[in-house]
């Protein structure tokens with residue numbers, strides 16, 4: 001493991017910004033720290049960088065405990081949200097900054113800066129000042145500057161936050177490819193789940209100073225470990241009593257102990273019985289709202305007093321507000337302690353086995 005946090009605790013006054021934080025990151029991985037505002041992501045990043053000291057616990061980088069090592073001696077590159085370039089320095093001098101501090105030879109500096117300028121696609125722009133570059137270009141320069149001293153670990157704090165949406169998408173892909181090529185272990189902070197899912201090899205989800213889950217984007221999406229993760233990742237509706245729906249009835253009529261989580265992808269909304277394979281397993285619902293989402297149509301429905309959301313494709317027939325529709329709930333998640341359970345629609349499953 002390249003980076004390891006062991007039982008890290010950090011308080012600001014009485015406020016617990018990190019509570020028993022444990023995780024490890026393999027060498028060469030690009031990991032996203034994802035969580036709502038104030039959940040402690042930046043505090044974790046700053047402790048790894050040495051800009052903040054944990055109250056207890058160990059921070060290990062490359063097998064050594066670095067708690068007492070100064071930030072500049074940890075072999076870390078840092079990219080901040082706001083470009084933080086030196087305004088009075090050219091692109092060349094900005095990238096060369098760390099190398100000059102390291103007292104590298106002129107020849108070495110020129111070679112390295114040229115290499116990095118090419119990597120970020122800005123060859124020919126060496127003499128420009130930050131205000132002569134676009135936001136995306138400036139952020140790439142910040143990235144090159146952080147990489148110049150050959151860090152073993154790269155930390156990025158909301159690196160795309162200040163950049164407009166279209167450029168941000170391009171920059172994400174670029175960052176992913178570039179970091180993959182360089183193989184430098186990297187941790188980035190974001191509160192944007194789309195960004196984390198698109199860019200990261202692995203995601204660590206933070207909530208109230210604690211780690212809720214760590215896994216690949218797909219693992220986190222398919223098997224959220226806690227109700228918090230289930231609600232935070234993707235869209236979902238929390239249902240107090242899912243046993244009121246067809247196919248989910250409890251055997252003894254008792255209400256479930258745990259709440260259910262329903263994602264739009266678990267719901268099929270059909271205009272009539274012919275659109276659905278197992279109409280017997282479906283509930284009737286009323287269309288409450290319809291939103292065109294570009295590549296699909298979001299339909300808000302009400303089923304037995306419960307508002308739910310599902311999607312329809314552009315190829316399917318249009319629905320109208322107030323229309324009665326068939327709603328097939330394929331599955332529901334529940335959580336028992338730290339265990340996620342997936343409950344399938346029983347009627348649908350039985351009917352499908354008859355067809356087979």
Ligand SMILES: Nc1ncnc2c1ncn2[C@@H]1O[C@H](COP(=O)(O)OP(=O)(O)OP(=O)(O)O)[C@@H](O)[C@H]1O
Nearest residue numbers: 012015017035036037038039040041042043044191
């Ligand atoms: N130096 C500090 N002094 C006091 N409180 C702090 C300090 N730094 C952070 N905090 C508090 O610790 C909590 C966690 O902050 P942190 O910046 O780690 O969260 P975050 O998840 O990165 O949030 P955001 O997405 O808004 O940046 C917040 O409530 C914040 O106000």
